[in-house]
């Protein structure tokens with residue numbers, strides 16, 4: 136039916152359609168509107184054209200505001216920074232170095248190490264040995280060019296108990312035993328749906344990072360996700376039924392992991408154009424062999440969502456920022472308080488987290504019972520219509536939600552794909 | 563070899579349920595479909611015995627199936643409801659006039675009384691004339707606001723206890739996505755509710771088809787040979803909502819459970835305390851439910867009558883400026899007239 140106007144949902148919230156601004160050149164020349172300096176100007180949508188240093192001031196400030204605002208990173212924190220060769224990760228690393236040494240900004244007092252999670256094989260269907268070598272070499276060269284930063288490498292397929300390798304010992308890394316990893320690849324490719332593969336890898340990667348952080352004695356992990364990734368993650372989580380934990384997917388801190396390691400998103404407020412202009416301004420390059428995450432494939436919830444957002448952003452310039460704004464208003468539980476709780480007796484339903492994804496389990500839901508009821512009634516067919524009394528129906532609805540294990544609705548959906556089961560021990 | 567019905571009834575399956583992917587025979591599908599709606603009504607305590615319920619009837623598939631199944635379940639399970647069809651005539655030639663014929667057919671087929679209220683009699687404007695005034699850009703805003711209030715007016719007139727609307731699971735999932743895309747947390751917070759507005763001076767609205775898939779509604783109507791009107795509104799729907807709808811359809815293709823998952827997600831969302839919640843009250847001008855003063859319907863109507871149709875579209879401050887400007891111009895003209903009359 137025509138849903139316009141339901142619940143007064145009038146489309147009176149102005150949605151900015153892409154104006155001429157959007158398509159104008161991001162680089163031009165002239166006088167900076169802020170400091171008057173003549174020369175190359177950087178033009179962002181919704182901002183006046185500005186010179187290089189005013190632009191850098193602006194983006195670095197954004198970064199510092201994100202990291203500093205929540206006071207979540209204490210002085211002298213040990214931070215593990217994820218580097219994957221992408222433009223975003225190059226920018227994140229550079230901003231961190233600037234913030235640590237910079238004079239323009241209040242110095243950021245933290246110590247950081249870098250981790251490379253080699254996902255080349257899982258990302259590229261056909262492994263081209265030559266390309267792979269170039270990829271590793273490039274990563275190594277980039278890292279070794281700065282002797283002050285310790286850098287480690289691990290493989291996405293490796294056992295979380297396995298220590299990462301120092302990038303200087305890349306030969307040892309290359310000579311490692313591959314039996315388990317090959318097993319992982321086979322099982323991974325056996326997961327039937329692309330949605331579940333992506334969902335699984337996302338959870339697995341997070342846990343792997345948390346283990347690596349533990350090995351390297353870091354309590355914090357910085358990941359290079361920017362606003363468009365977060366908008367896509369947010370919407371995917373909604374589509375996957377993960378509404379109750381979505382606040383942790385969009386915020387700066389994700390503290391749901393059991394070992395207390397916090398995943399953080401320090402450049403969550405940067406946009407694609409900002410990242411690209413930053414690279415230009417600082418004369419940086421992303422790793423050549425890093426192939427852009429395969430353009431949202433149409434066979435998974437996550438892929439469809441990603442391309443939906445990218446397309447919408449092209450036509451409506453405020454798409455991503457509006458989604459993020461919605462996300463920022465969503466409340467979430469502070470896990471730190473829950474983890475610190477030692478008296479197990481007092482644990483009520485709201486403090487039990489999912490064994491797989493570590494999100495808090497949600498309480499009873501009429502919608503979930505309706506889903507279960509559908510399955511139930513499909514199996515009973517004509518036998519279900521007349522005889523069931525009201526009480527029987529109400530009883531059924533509570534019966535269907537009796538939990539056998541501490542696994543959330545979405546992870547249960549994922550586990551319907553039987554091929555994921557062998558992984559569960561790993562996670 | 564034909565596939566057997568999953569319910570083990572011995573018959574051959576004739577369809578695959580979009581919701582669960584189970585292969586079922588026609589009778590078992592009917593039974594499952596009806597049992598689910600019954601289950602939704604009972605487990606959510608949607609109605610009480612002896613209540614009078616208006617079914618918002620547009621002639622489309624959702625409201626036709628809703629009217630049919632409420633009548634059927636009311637008889638079968640002895641809900642004791644007094645059902646009445648309530649239709650709104652927006653005055654859209656080639657769309658509503660035809661669909662109203664369908665509603666009249668439903669009235670005769672299901673033996674449920676029908677009340678038709680028109681925009682023309684309520685507001686003095688038909689949608690055809692409104693579109694003439696404002697063009698096709700914001701027409702759905704007018705139509706939506708007026709329809710919402712028209713249903714309330716009709717319900718008051720008929721003295722019903724609640725209005726049942728034909729919103730299905732797809733509609734609700736789509737609205738969750740829309741509200742996220744628009745950043746509208748107030749509506750996001752309540753759009754999944756199966757019952758809304760059951761305050762003192764408001765008439766409750768309920769959605770018995772909240773968990774019913776659109777595809778199954780079409781299937782049910784098809785196999786039951788129900789008569790419904792399937793033409794889309796002649797005025798093109800909002801483009802942004804169209805994107806959300808297409809997105810949902812794409813998602814459903816790879817994972818049918820996505821519709822229920824989105825509703826579930828929407829229900830789980832909690833908002834930070836700092837996020838302001840709109841206060842629900844009644845409009846000082848017309849007395850109907852509204853979260854603003856005066857209500858949107860009254861502002862839009864004022865705009866139409868003043869010849870300032872954009873009055874209710876966009877920010878309030880802009881509307882105030884437009885009003886002030888016109889008042890000033892009118893005053894000037896009046897003075898000019900006075901001068902003229904002096905001669």
Ligand SMILES: [Zn+2]
Pocket residue numbers: 167168169170171172185186187188189190
């Ligand atoms: Zn400048």
Ligand SMILES: [Zn+2]
Pocket residue numbers: 489490491492493494542543544545546547
């Ligand atoms: Zn889970």
Ligand SMILES: [Zn+2]
Pocket residue numbers: 516517567568569570571572573586587588589590591
């Ligand atoms: Zn059957």
Ligand SMILES: [Zn+2]
Pocket residue numbers: 845846847848849850852856857858859860
């Ligand atoms: Zn009013």
